[in-house]
């Protein structure tokens with residue numbers, strides 16, 4: 001028996017990195033998972049095929065999280081296919097390595113449109129879809145440990161992840177006050193090895209190994225960067241009914257960064 005038997009989940013940005021690990025673990029624990037991504041269509045379909053081969057129930061849908069119509073279409077298709085929605089993991093995001101002086105308005109709008117507005121839309125349409133289904137539901141928003149450490153070279157990124165923190169708590173309280181059986185929580189990953197980290201290494205002009213070593217030394221008391229599964233297990237707990245008393249919470253998974 002899986003920890004998520006009978007539940008239906010949507011995971012955004014699930015063709016790689018943390019989203020892929022989340023989708024795989026949710027399916028392994030019994031959820032029917034809609035794997036969505038904006039651009040990496042072949043990778044998304046490959047992830048679904050592999051999940052199905054492992055015995056999971058999964059399907060692929062294209063979704064640009066910054067588009068309201070995209071959300072409406074994916075939710076409608078999910079309900080048509082699976083009859084309900086219990087879990088949304090708002091994972092999709094982009095990283096831009098620029099301080100405030102380097103950040104253009106275009107950079108700001110781009111990052112905010114995906115990392116903040118994308119999570120707002122996923123949370124809003126998740127609530128609108130889940131509120132009458134009578135089952136326990138959970139929305140998990142992926143913020144970042146940057147909200148706690150404020151690395152100056154991630155100006156727009158950090159601002160967007162701060163918005164995720166605030167909108168998560170506000171939506172969580174709204175659901176409580178409205179009497180909905182929907183919990184809304186945020187996960188704050190520390191430095192995790194994913195394709196995003198490969199991009200950041202390039203942005204810093206370092207090889208991947210150099211960047212991992214720099215990050216581990218400067219930011220990770222535990223001595224190394226994390227694996228996507230480290231985050232996926234936190235997402236699994238928050239998605240499951242084991243966390244039924246947890247809402248509006250900050251779930252930090254960072255190898256000790258924020259403890260310093």
Ligand code: NAD
Nearest residue numbers: 013016017018038064065091092093144189191192194196
């Ligand atoms: P990743 O680049 O592998 O995954 C991000 C995914 O989001 C990609 O598949 C990308 O195609 C998708 N995406 C980007 N824009 C999109 C859009 N508009 N619509 C739909 N999908 C879109 O990186 P990751 O490290 O797995 O990041 C996943 C999440 O975790 C992000 O929100 C990121 O900010 C957050 N995070 C990552 C780390 C880390 O160290 N890797 C740390 C803290 C937070």
